[in-house]
Amino acid sequence: MNELTIWTYDWVPEGPRGFVRDLRLRWACEEAGLAYDVRTIPFDGRETNHLVRQPFGQVPYLNDGDLEIFESGAGLLHLGRKSEKLMPTDPAGEAETLQWAIAALNSIEMVSVPWWFLKMCGDADNGLTGWMTRRLDHVEQVLSEREWLAADRFTVADLLMADVLRVADVRAFGDRPATESYVTRVTDRPAFKKAKADQIALFDAADAMRTG
Ligand SMILES: N[C@@H](CCC(=O)N[C@@H](CS)C(=O)NCC(=O)O)C(=O)O
Incomplete structure (x- = not known):
């Protein structure tokens, strides 16, 4: 298990695939060469099933060891501090x-x-x-x-x-x-293309689970 875990939904309808904001965090990790896991919470019941982690019932949110961060922008700035490839240090x-x-x-x-x-x-x-x-x-x-x-x-x-x-x-x-x-x-x-393809693959694979 990696220190970094990006959380997203377990499924979304086709329209937003490739645009769900976990992609921003995946993309940043890919750019920086940071190892990460992706884990999911159920899309059904999203309004209430993870309010303790994301107070608006949305995704993404990020774990870095014991740290928990919601808002894609906050997650990106956090990742930016880990790699000069994302954010200069001067x-x-x-x-x-x-x-x-x-x-x-x-x-x-x-x-x-x-x-x-x-x-x-x-x-x-x-x-x-x-x-x-x-x-x-x-x-x-x-x-x-x-x-x-x-x-x-x-x-x-x-x-x-x-x-x-x-x-x-x-x-x-x-x-x-x-x-x-x-x-x-x-x-x-390439980092964007990989992040996007990985996200779409996750949601596409979940179609089969939903339809039985
Ligand atoms: N400001 C938030 C927006 C997050 C957001 O809009 N997430 C969408 C997916 S890209 C979502 O969870 N939508 C479901 C909902 O609002 O119920 C961020 O940047 O993290």
């Missing part, structure tokens, strides 16, 4: 990485998730469209001037930002060539 590089990791969560995903949810509910031209446009345009401007968000190289900030931006509806929302090539570049990394 103060300037670390600060850049932290600010862009938080920006991915709190300035982009904070808008993109509710925008996407309203769109999924049939309200494509919803009240968040202007806000979403402005945020994505600002990111496009940044990405048109640099290859990576922080420290002139791949960091956990890119992992998070690319994961937020790779959602098909977000990518299709306007023509942003720098963003598109950034997402393609980051998700072309």
Whole structure:
């Protein structure tokens, strides 16, 4: 058994496969060469069956020995401290990485998730469209001037930002060539491909168990 255990659901419907946020933690471990196990809790009953570990009934959460951490962003920053491949240790590089990791969560995903949810509910031209446009345009401007968000190289900030931006509806929302090539570049990394394939394989295998 490894010190690091990533927790996810034992099954999800097909739609979110490849996008469940345990992928962020798998991806980080793959990038850093950190050994990890993946364990599951039942999807059925998720609203209440693991509130003691994740107070919103969601996944992922992470064990590192006796440490328990929920929120994918917190898990990523924790892993970042374990490997320079994910987060530089010099103060300037670390600060850049932290600010862009938080920006991915709190300035982009904070808008993109509710925008996407309203769109999924049939309200494509919803009240968040202007806000979403402005945020994505600002990111496009940044990405048109640099290859990576922080420290002139791949960091956990890119992992998070690319994961937020790779959602098909977000990518299709306007023509942003720098963003598109950034997402393609980051998700072309072998660590991402392995993390995604492993997650999909876990959920695909669980189909058979559910149908008997
Ligand atoms: N802010 C949380 C969001 C976690 C989240 O949205 N998890 C989804 C799977 S990707 C989930 O558990 N959804 C089930 C639910 O909300 O009931 C994080 O980044 O860890």
